[in-house]
Amino acid sequence: MLMGEGVEWGLHCCLVLAWLDDRAPIATGRLAEIFELPPEYLKKRLQPLVREGILESTPGARGGYRLARAPERVTVLDVVAAIEGREDAFRCTEIRQRGSGASAAAAEFAEPCGIAKVMRRAEMAWRRELAARTIADLMAETPAGAPSRVRRFHERLTT
Amino acid sequence: MLMGEGVEWGLHCCLVLAWLDDRAPIATGRLAEIFELPPEYLKKRLQPLVREGILESTPGARGGYRLARAPERVTVLDVVAAIEGREDAFRCTEIRQRGSGASAAAAEFAEPCGIAKVMRRAEMAWRRELAARTIADLMAETPAGAPSRVRRFHERLTT
DNA sequence: GGCACGTTACTCGGATAAGTTATGTCCGAGTGCAATCGG
């Protein structure tokens, strides 16, 4: 049960895009430079964020990505769900209904499997925590140095 | 971020072992019959449960597995952690410290990354839910039909 | 009849292959800027 590294990348990129609140979009190449990431692959991981309406993409010269909504309206769960998918990690395949131990007892299977209920409850708690934090919250917690440093680095290359 | 199917298998097997509270151990072949699972692979997934002290294995003829502790003392988290591993799903690789955007700012990196903190908090909530439920709780929630049916099936093959 | 021994069949345990998902790379479509040419 490992989460793809794209989640970390996506969250950090959203944070940078929130810091650089310019109207001008930021290209993936620039974001990749900031974090020393493979530019092509980073682009691939940011595309689902566009599909889910978290980022807006501008094609063509001077194009790039920008936040589609205000940082207060983008939760961490939004980003995680966009990149990792919305389906639960635990998949109940109803093995209780299979095999010799369970045959001819269809009635009690109307109730969902108790194991699945526990797992679902846990995942809901996980989601609740992620949904309670927004990109804006992450901005507030960040030491002031990082945003200005990134902004300075960005302006040095654009001007 | 998908959880291996071994978790579902392991939990159901622990439940069956709790139902069949006999002193005699149950072989993996029997457990595989109950759920129509590949016996060899099921055995492979139950082995970590032995390593973690959740199951006890008895080699030789009439051997098999049995619960090492009382069902009240085996949490769902114990089983999940034994099979899936104890490490967090989210791995913070500290990309904030890499690249041109973050150089020469070692001081503020003493504080852990805010994103990692949020993810860790969410995973702790997930773990908390799983640790709050034991195999005994699952037994209590199960409709009474299933345990007796499995027990009957087991006795028909042993006697 | 009781006991010791050898055989046998059955179990777990870890080492070894195939399939599937995540990772990484590539090329094509589209867009805006800029330089150029004409008026």
Next chain:
DNA sequence: CCGATTGCACTCGGACATAACTTATCCGAGTAACGTGCC
């Protein structure tokens, strides 16, 4: 000198290879029961 046009460089988007992990299988080591022979 000003404007329209044409070419170009840069961007995203999705299709195509590679690597890692999950899933599945196999064989060897060990153990307990059982049958057999002996006392």
